[in-house]
Amino acid sequence: MNAPYLVIGSGIAGDRAALELADRGADVTLITKGRMDECNSDLAQGGISAVSPEAVAAGLDSYRSHVEDTLRAGDGSCNPDVVEMFVRRAYGDVIGYLEHQGVAFDRKDGVYVLHQEGGHSVPRVYPVADYTGHAVQMSLEDHIRAHPNITVLEHHAAIDLITENTAQGKTCCGAYVLDREIGRVRTFAAGNTIIATGGAGRVYQVTSNQSTITGDGIVMAFDAGASVLNLDKTQFHPTVYFDPGANANRRFLMTEALRGEAVGGVLALTPESTEDLVSVIVPGHSSHSTRDIVARAIYTAMQQEHSKGNPISNVWLNLTTAVTGKSREQLEQEFPTIFRFCLEQGIDISEQSAPVVPAAHYTCGGVPVNIHGGSAITGLYVIGECAYTGLMGANRLASNSLPEGALYGLLAATDALSHPRRPRDSLRPWRYTHATQEIDEAARNTLWDSTRHIATNLVGIERSGPRLQAAQHAMRGLHLAALDLYWDSIMSNETLELRNATLAGYLMATAALQCEESRGGHFRTDFPQKDDKPIVTYVSKDLHGIPYQPRRH
Ligand SMILES: Cc1cc2nc3c(=O)[nH]c(=O)nc-3n(C[C@H](O)[C@H](O)[C@H](O)COP(=O)(O)OP(=O)(O)OC[C@H]3O[C@@H](n4cnc5c(N)ncnc54)[C@H](O)[C@@H]3O)c2cc1C
Structure with missing residues (x-):
């Protein structure tokens, strides 16, 4: 398959990027692991934060105030330039854009109803009742499905990025993608690839996240040579509905x-x-x-x-x-x-x-990107929750992530359009293993349960050196066991997710062990104070990769 622009993931970030590219005449292929709406964006309840020029003129809010609230939540780790840019653009480029797409934010007597959420100094969150994300997702999805320039492939899971070493450094040339309905792997040659696969919340036992959110994009980029920053910083929401029978299922959020x-x-x-x-x-x-x-x-x-x-x-x-x-x-x-x-x-x-x-x-860390969503790999953009833009720092201010995803969808699309690349004519096709067996269910379930249990109890709300050491060793073993299953079983979404979640868990534990201070979404009982200078953790394949030799391939 040939795709000048390949977008991976159909949450707010991927949807916005796809529409922005297509509206400006580009041919876009949007692949997504499940149905289009199986994403965290669809679940968002509270709303979207933004400061309108009208609120500023009326003295009800100011850009400075939103900047300060974001920096305070980020606990000293945000990039102030990124925060400033985001705050200045959020209203016009996100609220204005979404209204234009048909999203009807709440109004009373024609005036916006704004909510004030934890960490915000004034009401500045634009809701659609308590189903903002669903309203946004439905609207963008309708436009995408009707767009003649966008090919949507649901039930397609990206497996690995395809990269090439060139004189300019590493270049992304596309991705191997599992067509889940027929169980075959397709090779996508892409000019520009945009990863928008969300965070890694499903690594945990108790999570508000959608089942598709298993850290895939972060792991794919890491494996292709990108570094990952601040992956130790996980935001825990205080209140999901407690259901003793829910096991690993998504928990229902009781909004802030x-x-x-x-x-x-x-x-x-x-x-x-x-x-x-x-x-x-x-x-x-x-x-x-x-x-x-x-x-x-x-x-x-x-x-x-x-x-x-x-x-x-x-x-x-x-x-x-x-x-x-x-x-x-x-x-x-x-x-x-x-x-x-x-x-x-x-x-x-x-x-x-x-x-x-x-x-x-919420996964505060991710793949570091520049102000256009561009990663260190040429032709590869990373946007939304899987990216580390510098906006969230060590902790996310409530309702800043939907607008971040939407804004970086726009920024990445704009930059990609000004750097068009021709997809390669030929790429090495996927090499199937000789596996003839479906994944062993008992082995898979046990590895998944162990991963979630370890993440929740050892890399959870409170961490310590001994807990993180134990977690790192255990996750390493779980990942190696997951790789055995991955190579020895017929390729499926289940083997893929297990491979990704165990590696994401290992990277989180490794990052958390590095961070000998407490800040934002990372609290260490053995280092309860903040350092004078924030520690931004760094993991890369060169330094932290887990060597593995498949038994047969
Ligand atoms: C319950 C809940 C409530 C929230 N409320 C708010 C709120 O009110 N305001 C706010 O700002 N934020 C909120 N958030 C956070 C916000 O929803 C997310 O940070 C944001 O939606 C992430 O958008 P995204 O586009 O990056 O990823 P997502 O919306 O998570 O989309 C990721 C997409 O990638 C796909 N994907 C994953 N792996 C692969 C793969 N290997 N191949 C192909 N596709 C793949 C998924 O299927 C999905 O379509 C909330 C989050 C949750 C869970």
């Missing part, structure tokens, strides 16, 4: 807005309690504080109960009318998806507390 000033939900140790557990554990803070503080407070509270011989598997989010002053109708109107979901679980949130736990939510 429920704990914000406007609603005033309170986290408590028991369903009847109204005592804010966060203020007990971290005096001076409350359930309204930023995600890292609240998530760690819940973790500590659960550990304390455990040491008292009273282990608990969750805490409670009290949104009852008695605590929030919100009537049943108001809660249902403002948070229709959450209200309905809880009701289906037998909880009327206006009368009963909802059981919640923290969950891995």
Whole structure:
């Protein structure tokens, strides 16, 4: 297959890049691992942060304020130039663009309804009720499916990038892609390749992430020779709905807005309690504080109960009318998806507390890119959650990631159009192994369970040197075992995801071990303080690759 522009991933970043390229006349192939909407973008509830010129003129908000909030959340690790550029462009290039595509952000009497989320100094988050991501995804997807210049290939999983060493350094020439429906691997020769495969949340046991988010793009770029920065920084969301039967399934998010000033939900140790557990554990803070503080407070509270011989598997989010002053109708109107979901679980949130736990939510690190989304490999762009642009630093400010993905989709497309490359006429076709067996289910499930268990318990909300050493060794072994299965089984999405998740887990543990300080989404009990200068962790194949020789290939 020949693709002048190959986009891998159909979340907000990949969708925007594809549309931007196609609208300007380019031929685009968009491949995605599952259905188009099986992405984290579709799940986003809260909204999109941006400062409008009108808000600035009215004195309600300022670019400086959004910049400062982003830098504060990033905990000293952001790139200030990137933050400034993002804040200045988010309204016009994201909100304006999406409205033009048909996304109807909430308005009352013609005026935008803006939410204030944790870490933001003023209301500046543009929601579509509590299903912003779905509204955006549906709108972009409709345009993409109708676009004559875009070929969409669903159920196509990128396996590896194809690279060449040239006088200019390494160049990306396309990718090997598994057509999941027929089980064959296709070779895509591409002029420019854009990876937009999202983060690596599924490496964890308890996560808000979609099942497709297994670190694929980060691993593919790492394997092709790109470095990976700050992969130790994982943002844990304090509140996903606790469902004891969910096992490794995605957990339903109870948005931050429920704990914000406007609603005033309170986290408590028991369903009847109204005592804010966060203020007990971290005096001076409350359930309204930023995600890292609240998530760690819940973790500590659960550990304390455990040491008292009273282990608990969750805490409670009290949104009852008695605590929030919100009537049943108001809660249902403002948070229709959450209200309905809880009701289906037998909880009327206006009368009963909802059981919640923290969950891995956002991968702050990724493949380093420049201001155009360009990576160190020529012809390879990396955008969205799998990239490290410098915007998030050590921790993401709420609702900054949808706009980052959309903006970098635009930036990468623009840059790629000004550097057109002809796809190679011939590339080495995929070499199948002699494997005739499907992947062994028991082996696969055990390796997956172990990976998730280790990530959650050893590379989780609280880390330490001994835990990370253990995690690094264990993940290394799991990855080698996953590679055996990968080479000895018929190629499938299952073998591929296991290969990627185990390597992503190993890279996270390796990065976290390097980082001997606590900052943003990384807390070490043995190094609880921040260094004067932030540590940005670095992993690369040259330094940290795991040598492996397939038994047969
Ligand atoms: C529950 C939830 C709520 C959130 N709420 C908000 C919010 O309110 N505001 C906000 O700003 N952010 C929010 N976030 C974060 C935000 O949704 C994500 O950071 C953002 O959507 C990432 O976009 P993306 O395009 O980079 O990746 P994604 O939207 O995750 O898309 C990745 C795509 O890549 C595909 N893919 C993966 N691997 C492969 C492969 N090997 N081959 C082919 N395709 C592949 C996937 O199938 C998917 O289509 C939320 C996240 C979650 C999980």
